Amino acid sequence: MADLAEADEADLQRLVAAEQQKAQFTAQVHHFMELCWDKCVEKPGNRLDSRTENCLSSCVDRFIDTTFAITSRFAQIVQKGGQ
């Protein structure tokens, strides 16, 4: 980008990186919604009751726990398999 001053270019990189991080967060929320809506919401009512809200929060946490569990066990499997 020849038209940007050096300081401006560094600024831009920083700002773009921040937006990328936000976008990653948002994409992850969309993904959670794919899974957790089906698990937690039955027939849509006038509001979300506390049972549904708790289910949605737990769903996020349990998915992350699952990710950790799979990652660590897979590492063990690979380690054992690679003699």
Added chain:
Amino acid sequence: MEGGFGSDFGGSGSGKLDPGLIMEQVKVQIAVANAQELLQRMTDKCFRKCIGKPGGSLDNSEQKCIAMCMDRYMDAWNTVSRAYNSRLQRERANM
């Protein structure tokens, strides 16, 4: 030079680009993409929840269901967003 929404790329007469204005447009485009994503997924989920056997048109109860479903979907989105944010902060605190 014209940008995507008929706007300027933040260039002044001297031909220098303004990071601030560029970022404004980046944010708008990201927001638009996010809204499209949200609508597509919301439509999918609410169609599944609200429409049983597809008839000749959307009846009253189906339309009401769709409206409520949209609101609940956005409520759920916020709940999930908060939960994820909390978890990220907890994990960072433990690092």
